[in-house]
Amino acid sequence: MPKIEISYKDLCALVGKRIPLGELKENVLLQVKAEFEGAEKKGSDVRLRLSMADTNRPDLWSTEGIARVLRGHYGKGGMPRYTMKKSGVVVKTDLKVKKVRPYTVCAVVRGLKLTEEALAQSIQLQEKVAGTFGRGRRDVAIGIYDLSRIKSPIYFTAAKPDALSFVPLGFNDKLTLREILKQHQKGKEFGGLLAGASEYPVFVDSDDSVLSMPPVINSEHTGKVTTATRDVFIECSGFDLRRLKVALNVVALALADRGGQLESVDVFIEGKKLVAPDLEPKEAFVTLGYVNELSGLKLSAKELTSLLKKQQYDVQPKGASLRVTYVPYRQDIMHMRDVAEDAIIAYGLENLEPIMPKMPTRGSLLPMGRFTHRLEELLVGLGLQQFASYTLTNKHFLFDRMRVSHAPVAEIANAQSENWSCFRSWLLPSALEFLAANRHVDYPQKIFEVGDAVVLDESKDTKTRDVCKLVIAITDTSVSYEHIASLLDAFMKNLGLAYALKRSQHNSYIEGRTAEIIVGGASLGYIGEVHPEVLNNWGLEKPAVAMEIDAEKLFALMK
Amino acid sequence: MYRLTPEGKRYLEKGTPEVRLVAYVREKGPTDVKHIQREIEDVSVGLAWALRNKWVEMRGGDVTLVQMPEAYDVEDALRAVEKGKAPAALIQVLLKRNLIEDAKESMQTRARKSVRGDVGALTEELIKTGVWRDARLKPYNVEATGIMVYPGKRQPYFAFLRDVKQKLVELGFKEYAGPAVELEFWNFDALYQPQTHPARDWTSTYVMKSPVAGRLPDARIVSAVRTAHENGGKTGSTGWGYRWSEARAARLMPRAHDTAATPRLLVSGIDIPGKYFNVSRCYRPDVIDATHGVEFNQLGGIVADSNLNLRHLLGILKMFAVEIAGVERVKFVPSYFPFTEPSVEVIGYSDALGWVELGGAGIFRAELTEPLGISVPVIAWGMGIDRLAMFALDVKDIRYLFAQDLAWLRKRPVRGGI
Numbered sequence: 014m015p016k017i018e019i020s021y022k023d024l025c026a027l028v029g030k031r032i033p034l035g036e037l038k039e040n041v042l043l044q045v046k047a048e049f050e051g052a053e054k055k056g057s058d059v060r061l062r063l064s065m066a067d068t069n070r071p072d073l074w075s076t077e078g079i080a081r082v083l084r085g086h087y088g089k090g091g092m093p094r095y096t097m098k099k100s101g102v103v104v105k106t107d108l109k110v111k112k113v114r115p116y117t118v119c120a121v122v123r124g125l126k127l128t129e130e131a132l133a134q135s136i137q138l139q140e141k142v143a144g145t146f147g148r149g150r151r152d153v154a155i156g157i158y159d160l161s162r163i164k165s166p167i168y169f170t171a172a173k174p175d176a177l178s179f180v181p182l183g184f185n186d187k188l189t190l191r192e193i194l195k196q197h198q199k200g201k202e203f204g205g206l207l208a209g210a211s212e213y214p215v216f217v218d219s220d221d222s223v224l225s226m227p228p229v230i231n232s233e234h235t236g237k238v239t240t241a242t243r244d245v246f247i248e249c250s251g252f253d254l255r256r257l258k259v260a261l262n263v264v265a266l267a268l269a270d271r272g273g274q275l276e277s278v279d280v281f282i283e284g285k286k287l288v289a290p291d292l293e294p295k296e297a298f299v300t301l302g303y304v305n306e307l308s309g310l311k312l313s314a315k316e317l318t319s320l321l322k323k324q325q326y327d328v329q330p331k332g333a334s335l336r337v338t339y340v341p342y343r344q345d346i347m348h349m350r351d352v353a354e355d356a357i358i359a360y361g362l363e364n365l366e367p368i369m370p371k372m373p374t375r376g377s378l379l380p381m382g383r384f385t386h387r388l389e390e391l392l393v394g395l396g397l398q399q400f401a402s403y404t405l406t407n408k409h410f411l412f413d414r415m416r417v418s419h420a421p422v423a424e425i426a427n428a429q430s431e432n433w434s435c436f437r438s439w440l441l442p443s444a445l446e447f448l449a450a451n452r453h454v455d456y457p458q459k460i461f462e463v464g465d466a467v468v469l470d471e472s473k474d475t476k477t478r479d480v481c482k483l484v485i486a487i488t489d490t491s492v493s494y495e496h497i498a499s500l501l502d503a504f505m506k507n508l509g510l511a512y513a514l515k516r517s518q519h520n521s522y523i524e525g526r527t528a529e530i531i532v533g534g535a536s537l538g539y540i541g542e543v544h545p546e547v548l549n550n551w552g553l554e555k556p557a558v559a560m561e562i563d564a565e566k567l568f569a570l571m572k
Numbered sequence: 573m574y575r576l577t578p579e580g581k582r583y584l585e586k587g588t589p590e591v592r593l594v595a596y597v598r599e600k601g602p603t604d605v606k607h608i609q610r611e612i613e614d615v616s617v618g619l620a621w622a623l624r625n626k627w628v629e630m631r632g633g634d635v636t637l638v639q640m641p642e643a644y645d646v647e648d649a650l651r652a653v654e655k656g657k658a659p660a661a662l663i664q665v666l667l668k669r670n671l672i673e674d675a676k677e678s679m680q681t682r683a684r685k686s687v688r689g690d691v692g693a694l695t696e697e698l699i700k701t702g703v704w705r706d707a708r709l710k711p712y713n714v715e716a717t718g719i720m721v722y723p724g725k726r727q728p729y730f731a732f733l734r735d736v737k738q739k740l741v742e743l744g745f746k747e748y749a750g751p752a753v754e755l756e757f758w759n760f761d762a763l764y765q766p767q768t769h770p771a772r773d774w775t776s777t778y779v780m781k782s783p784v785a786g787r788l789p790d791a792r793i794v795s796a797v798r799t800a801h802e803n804g805g806k807t808g809s810t811g812w813g814y815r816w817s818e819a820r821a822a823r824l825m826p827r828a829h830d831t832a833a834t835p836r837l838l839v840s841g842i843d844i845p846g847k848y849f850n851v852s853r854c855y856r857p858d859v860i861d862a863t864h865g866v867e868f869n870q871l872g873g874i875v876a877d878s879n880l881n882l883r884h885l886l887g888i889l890k891m892f893a894v895e896i897a898g899v900e901r902v903k904f905v906p907s908y909f910p911f912t913e914p915s916v917e918v919i920g921y922s923d924a925l926g927w928v929e930l931g932g933a934g935i936f937r938a939e940l941t942e943p944l945g946i947s948v949p950v951i952a953w954g955m956g957i958d959r960l961a962m963f964a965l966d967v968k969d970i971r972y973l974f975a976q977d978l979a980w981l982r983k984r985p986v987r988g989g990i
Contacts, residue, residue: 043905044906046907068769069910253814255813307882307935308881309882347809347810347811347812347939348913348937349808350913350914351913354906354914358906362906363903365904366883367887367889367890368883368884368886368887369887369891370875372877373845374744374745374746374843375746376741376742376743376744376746378741378747379747379748379749382747386734389730392724393725396723398724398978398981398982399727400976400981401727401975402976403974404752421782423782424780424782425781426779426780428857429857429859429866436752436753436826450976455610458978459724467752469783473751473786475751475753475754476753476785477783477824
């Protein structure tokens with residue numbers, strides 16, 4: 014969830030009311046699903062750090078957006094209204110961008126007098142919207158420019174990496190598009206999004222001045238917005254018009270809330286004109302019965318209307334329902350449920366009395382879980398210490414250190430660390446890893462784990478299967494096969510199972526001191542003295558004996 | 573004729589205490605007596621004889637090797653006695669050390685002999701013959717600590733999870749589970765999480781290198797989920813409004829949250845009314861530190877019944893906060909999950925911890941339940957079980973839940989349960 018920083022003073026000024034800090038933290042911020050993360054005094058102001066829980070509400074990720082909701086909360090509410098003029102600015106989209114970044118929507122805001130704080134908020138909002146809602150600028154990239162330096166019409170086109178150059182933000186010299194990706198920090202960060210493209214998207218104005226190369230970087234000449242900037246041009250580019258429109262509304266309206274005049278831009282995409290931003294209100298219907306059924310409340314139509322207005326809806330009765338209209342950036346409203354939730358939040362969860370549903374149900378554990386509990390009891394009774402380990406590991410531990418050849422396992426593609434890059438297929442490596450971490454602890458060490466491994470299984474829809482296994486390992490100054498064999502004997506006898514040991518061979522165990530554990534003709538696993546080379550591989554200095562069995566096969570045999 | 577006493581037999585098998593002691597010191601170097609006592613048996617007897625034989629000496633509290641024995645007379649003599657011979661030179665020593673006894677001696681005589689002076693061990697002979705009546709049983713240092721014993725024990729974190737499961741069963745919840753490697757379909761799509769959701773990105777969840785993709789469930793379910801995403805279908809929703817990709821949904825991933833198991837449960841059919849829970853190992857790429865692991869457990873589940881509403885949801889969350897987290901006061905705050913609406917987070921207060929986040933819940937969206945064939949309200953809930961475990965076990969580092977530290981596991985007292 015996006016984390017933002019806002020100014021307490023700035024927020025109160027935008028709401029038009031001095032909200033006591035305590036009240037803000039305890040209650041008011043809940044209206045925007047903001048989790049309070051901390052506050053620092055800064056002069057006469059307080060910086061508030063917030064974590065915004067609703068990843069589907071980019072309009073809330075700025076002081077302006079939060080203030081807009083709180084104005085509804087404290088004032089008469091209803092849908093916020095904006096007037097929009099025509100800017101006369103035209104953007105023409107070239108067919109060349111179709112493959113690399115097909116869409117853009119744009120807006121103009123005039124007459125701004127931004128404070129440092131307002132400017133910082135705008136930058137933070139762009140970052141969060143493009144970063145989270147736009148998935149790291151992939152779906153949505155945003156640029157804001159000094160309109161006075163741009164000559165309309167503006168062209169959204171694409172150019173070969175070496176064919177065009179401009180001075181990127183923060184630089185003094187012109188670089189080609191290719192050089193920007195290599196040399197500019199933003200180029201390194203976001204250049205991957207253009208990987209494989211033969212031409213890179215650019216905004217160029219009628220003076221052939223490059224505005225930017227989305228989604229990477231703006232130009233130093235036009236893309237630098239300061240407190241002195243009065244009129245701005247905003248563009249959002251990406252792949253999904255619906256999401257781009259939301260992002261444009263969010264960014265442009267935040268500036269309009271700072272006193273700017275919103276103006277439309279005509280965007281031509283494949284010859285078709287699209288007027289942006291789109292502020293046409295959206296509508297939905299909600300019934301009183303539905304809200305009361307969902308909330309467990311007994312609201313009247315009047316109460317519901319007032320709650321919805323607080324949440325920035327215009328409300329009109331329409332037959333048995335209420336027709337609500339709202340600002341179109343609320344793309345999160347998909348169902349009557351979403352409108353109902355807004356009303357409930359305005360009502361306040363703290364005003365809802367919890368009730369415990371009376372439900373005659375019977376609890377139960379999964380049969381395998383009940384069985385492993387029995388196994389664990391028995392193993393504890395045999396004097397073994399249970400240990401816990403991760404199911405993620407690596408092939409080096411699973412195979413190389415165990416002296417066994419590599420076999421296919423369930424592997425992760427984007428592991429951040431090689432240490433946790435695949436699922437374990439057996440548990441003995443986990444046991445030896447544990448012993449290796451405890452070389453200097455009192456001996457003897459007698460340990461066990463009952464836990465899951467993941468094995469490949471074509472017959473399953475997931476092509477894999479979780480298998481519950483049991484591992485026991487004992488290490489001491491002197492320990493031998495008979496120790497583990499007698500433990501196995503006690504274990505099996507106490508489960509009431511007849512078993513046989515069949516001389517066998519396994520590379521992790523010493524030849525001639527390894528057996529397979531057979532029950533009812535089926536092999537449950539291996540038992541033996543751990544091979545000295547395996548001990549060396551793990552840095553173990555004392556002999557160890559071990560056994561591992563398939564607990565699910567065991568369970569099946571006992572049924 | 574003589575024969576070996578039980579102690580004599582033992583010495584013959586294992587070596588005399590003095591030889592065992594010398595062997596130990598030779599391997600380990602000078603060692604504190606107390607430490608040796610934890611490692612091998614009969615140390616005080618062995619030390620007395622080894623000192624007398626000048627094999628070892630005490631240097632600053634440590635037993636230190638002087639020289640290895642040149643001969644093993646006592647062992648040789650015991651072996652001789654076992655073979656029916658009587659090595660004259662050592663008979664008295666062996667008798668005195670109670671390693672051999674006169675074969676013709678009656679039990680009575682032996683018992684009588686043993687009660688001359690103070691008696692250490694109360695033997696079977698003394699009890700059977702009644703000679704114990706004449707014996708003066710030497711008082712022991714009963715205030716001394718015995719030798720360290722490490723019992724078999726449960727791993728504390730696993731024991732905590734068991735307790736939680738048991739509690740949930742008592743509260744009427746049924747356990748369910750899903751696979752660790754899961755289809756994106758069940759982990760995300762069936763939970764109405766759009767394929768363009770930030771949480772589905774490469775950096776937020778793991779994806780599989782092999783196997784890469786699995787098999788989607790039957791076409792009816794797939795198509796219902798697809799339309800819910802694309803245009804809402806019959807759910808009364810507009811949907812997310814994008815083109816849903818079957819190939820994306822078929823990709824495999826290590827399960828990223830416990831709720832991945834829930835749509836499978838819903839499709840398989842649930843009891844109504846029904847209460848369910850699962851504890852699942854979940855996987856997410858993260859920088860590993862005191863509060864983050866790439867592998868962790870989540871506890872979650874559902875409650876389904878006709879006429880359930882938000883106030884019931886609050887009631888259930890409160891019950892969990894009280895029964896499982898053990899807090900007295902709770903607060904609810906609005907929250908967001910892509911698959912529930914409304915969504916609520918529960919914060920609990922305890923004197924020890926102050927206000928802490930305990931878990932979240934919500935009512936499953938219609939876009940989720942309708943395609944899976946469920947027509948009653950379903951409350952989905954989850955608790956930050958690893959965090960609760962850290963509180964309960966009083967560990968500050970999440971890695972200690974999977975502690976690789978045997979000494980710590982041995983030291984930890986057994987808990988009373990939740």
